[in-house]
Amino acid sequence: MNPSQPSQTALTDALVAARRGNRTLDASPWTDTLATGAQAYEVQDAVAAALGWFDGQPVPGTWKSGGGSRTATLTHAPLPPAGVRQSPADFGDLSFNAPGIEAEVALRLGQDVTPAQAAKLDHDNAASLVDAMTVSVEIVDSRWQDLAATPALLRLADSQVHGALLLGEWKPYAAVDWASQRCEAKVGDADTVVREGTHPLADPAWLLPIWLRHLTRHGQTVPAGTVVTTGSWVGILPCRRGDQVTVEFPGIGGVRLSV
Template structure:
């Protein structure tokens, strides 16, 4: 359980968080946003904090999502964050599955996953790229499963995405990237296929400050919120080839070129 507190949290934020949590627990759909959608990222993180305080789940990592122009100018940030619960993190194997909420939103994303080797001091709120990289002890290829009970989560913008755990519902960890310190992985072309059809291609070098920039963003962001990141936590650094909508039964293939390839099948999220 997160140590984030709901002290002085507006009642409407607590109610929105409660409704998202209940929908996730029961694997139910939320046809409409549960309350008034947040209009700023600050308001959205208040809802996320309220949900973390109410959840009994253990956080095993954090996803970082990109906010592209012109929305990055509107919201004053080019990235967003959300928790990844330990129960939804798995290693890739034959028959790996990614779970999405039926009648909600579902997508698969090819990402580079960074593991925290040593946690920074909570009092440190600013990092260089080199300082951020020094807290990493491993990089793997991976697939993030983005899913929410609310089908319009991406259509209503980054603040709404943040308000439901950043639209995360799992992480599948692939093989390690052995020479990650050279950052050569950032120039590898990554392809995603769904049911054998290429739906996206990209490189991590297209990120502002690269994938390590996502680590720096997250460390600074969590420090400002008073949330401690732990040794062993995973950071999903952002969709390399885009956010690719999926439905139950879809077969997802993430090809990281010379770094490896991984697959999963999309299934329905079951009630907890």
């Protein structure tokens, strides 16, 4: 890093101040601060520690993970507990800058996963670790003013632009024909968005080995009950404060929330 460039510590401080002050940042001064994903994750962790999100918990209980395709580098972020709620829920007490809605499926681990176990996982056997699934909705929100122009590493440092998460009723995990799975999402007065088989990884469980190796990379065991939401079937749908949102995955469940 050039000595004239802002440091990771300065970036952490700026993101903490933005969250505490419910305001956004211009990304341009920070563009060259991060060179690697590892540095972005260090900022993630430092912001969470400064805000006291996890109170020293070795592995946070709820995560987001995913990517645009199986050939993309998947990214991960632990989610602050205060923003994780059960359906139906009202998020009117939280502050958002420019929120959007992602319709997803979340998975829950049914057993502890050690670093040694995570190292041996593959995409064919990892789903055996999951005991339950549910419909989830992420409210995506950013501390960056112009998200489209913000580098990917700065988005990752900002908890992969997370705002809040809604979880539905858990049901036992079972094999699903994901290619024909429907998703129906309605935001406010907009038309219902209907998609079929549009998970970016084709199967939400595909990310499990990569996600679990990330969580165990420093030697921690991931406890049973840890939850991951796995990527949007509808992209990001714009929403406004006060909008009523409903999402249904027929055969899995449905949720509703107020932004």
